[in-house]
Amino acid sequence: MANYYDDNKDIEFYLNNYDLSELVSLYENNYEEVKKYDFAPENYNDAMENYKLSLNILGKIAGDIIAENADSVDEEGAKFENGEVTYAKGTRINLDMLKKAGLNGVTLPREYFGLNFPTLIYVMMIEIVSRADGSLMNLFGLQDIGETINDFGSEEQKKKYCSAFAKGEATGAMILTEPDAGSDLQSVRTKAVWDEKESCFRLYGVKRFITNGNADISLVLARSEEGTTDARGLSMFVIERDETVQIRRIEDKLGIHGSPTCEIEFHGTKAELVGKRGYGLIKYVMTLMNGARIGVSAQALGIAEEAYREAYAYAEEREQFGKSIINFPMVRRMLDDMKMELDAMRALLYNTTIAVDYKKIYEKKYEATGDKSIRKLYQYYNKLAGFLTPLSKFYLTEVGNKICYDALQIHGGTGYMRDFKIQRLYRDIRITNIYEGTTQLQVVAAIGFITSGLYFKFMEEAIEKTELGLVEHINKTKDLLNELKALVELLKKEENHTKKEYYESDLVEIAAIITIAIFMLQNAKYSEEKVQIAERYIHERFPKAKYLIDRIKS
Structure with missing residues (x-):
């Protein structure tokens, strides 16, 4: 069992x-x-x-x-x-x-x-x-x-x-996306019209790519303020599905077949306002989306974990040239890389989630008490969680895809056949760096924290909590952090804004590598195994970070 x-x-x-x-x-x-x-x-x-x-x-x-x-x-x-x-x-x-x-x-x-x-x-x-x-x-x-x-x-x-x-x-659904409003949610056109007779809002419009759009209860983003075209005219509503909610079709997808993705029409659907009018996108959806991004990061981690286990088991069983393929150094290295990255992914995600937890609890306590000391704690964790959340989705979904890619590669031609689980994992994980905000949008969400200088303040504090016995690796991490800091200052002087934007994804990747290294060094104080994994991560990933820095400078 x-x-x-x-x-x-x-x-x-x-x-x-x-x-x-x-x-x-x-x-x-x-x-x-x-x-x-x-x-x-x-x-x-x-x-x-x-x-x-x-x-x-x-x-x-x-x-x-x-x-x-x-x-x-x-x-x-x-x-x-x-x-x-x-x-x-x-x-x-x-x-x-x-x-x-x-x-x-x-x-x-x-x-x-x-x-x-x-x-x-x-x-x-x-x-x-x-x-x-x-x-x-x-x-x-x-x-x-x-x-x-x-x-x-x-x-x-x-x-x-x-x-x-x-x-x-x-069951539930969050109904946001429309045919002409995907990543650009401020372009949502679904209308929420006040019904004077029934004293309620009614929804009219079309929504697309809605996960579990057949749900019993859904949150819907709709335009409540007539004549508006931006985010300030959008509000959040809760609905119960009835005959006015018509499902046009479900999508025929590459993966995650158990999850229906629906196209929906609203024909005067009764809706209740959630919170305040005009706060739908600028506050409520952003909170909802950040929670979803954490969830998708965990989804990528879970799928990647299973892919690694499938690849490891296959490599032990499959024999070529008189021995199991796990004994070939190239295959062994791929598996070791997967295991290291799973550890890195978990370190980033769990530390992110702890920051999210503190942000949530201090926000509620501040709202209840008005205590200024609690307000400072909330602001600290709100900024930290606001950065780590897109960083997690950026890193875990991209690396998770790479793990599944390598796991299928280890299976060779058999992995391409439907007889093996790995092909399903490979298909299922592909969506994770697309939905709930593409990888590119996570860069947009994270970059400001880096360029503002807040990132360096937070990371310098975090380094002080690392395993003191690993002086050499701590110093390497500090040096890389200072290199990134100097690079950011250099880019601030760059007058070509297109060039600055071109390298933003590189900056976020470098920051992800440093952040994970710090979290792994913090974990190193608990076991020798974690020491070895932290050392390997720094050995394997810091050269890439340095290459990216040099490329931007050139």
Whole structure:
């Protein structure tokens, strides 16, 4: 029997070694929750046991059920007939098992029947689910919709919709994209018109490329302010699907076949405003999208993890020239590179998620108290999370694709056949560096943090928390950070703006390498294995960073 949590000791490494006591205490309101809810933890150890138990349960479901259904889900896919979408049989079984296990409202408050877990634990869960079946993550990961309603909706909306999500009684979708408004969401044309007679908004328009657009409850971005053409005229609405929501078709995709991608028409659909008018894109969607980007990063990590394991197992079994191909140095190096990058990906993603958790909790505490000291903490983590989130999606989805590419290469011609799992993983991961903002848009989101100089302030502080015994590697990291800093100052003097923009992706890649190296050096204090991985990463990736710096200078 497989367990996709128990067999991955690197996930447990973070739970066993990182001091999450402050974060967990903040989430549990200094463990006051136990006075209201019998199942709330009494202390830090109790909370950690709850997290591990839930991850263990999910790991068993992922290994024994979701992974076993994955090939049939890929073959069958979601179906569209007579205007209705039907999930593949395996997908329906998977969703039912997750519901029975009570793993739906992971980050929602207990008040609305949620588990009240930190985002870190939720991201670990997304990774586990994605490793078993990348397409299922697109349904499991839409819990972010409930969190958005919890953050910005009315009390009535929270009770109604968040509770439905947490109990597994409803599926969700975020309905943003249109035929002429993909990355450029400020061009959204779907209208929200006030119905005086019924005292409600009604939606009219077309949406495209909507993941799980057949959902029961959806958040919709629509233009509420007549005569506007920019972001300020857009608001966020929640709808319940009825006969006015018509699905035109579902897309025939390269991968993630278990996740239906819909084209939708609204014909006067009744809608409730979420939050304030005009804040739909500039605040609510950006929050929703950042959560989705974290989720997609975890999706890429999970798929890449499985691809590595498939490649390793195949390399051990496949014999050529009288020996297993894992004994050929070129193949061995590819596998070692994959393992190193998986460690790097996890270090970046989990540290990003911890920053997101602190940002969320301090924002709520500041709003509740108005305490200026808490405001400073919120501002710190808001800036850090605002940078690390696009950096994670930039790095994990691109490197995840590379891992799957190499894993298929190790399989040789057999990997190109549908008989082997690796071809599905290769197809499924391809979307991750496209949806929820392409890699290029992540560069746009991250670059300002670097060019403003804030990046260097944060990283200089982070270096002080690294393993002091690795002086040589710490000094190399400091030197590379200073080289990047000098390069940024040099580019500020460049009058050719096109040239500056041309190299932005290189700057973000260099920053990603340095950031990951720092996180890996921090991890090195916990085990000799982490020391070796950090050393190898610096040895393998710093030369590329230096090459990019030299190329920009030339």
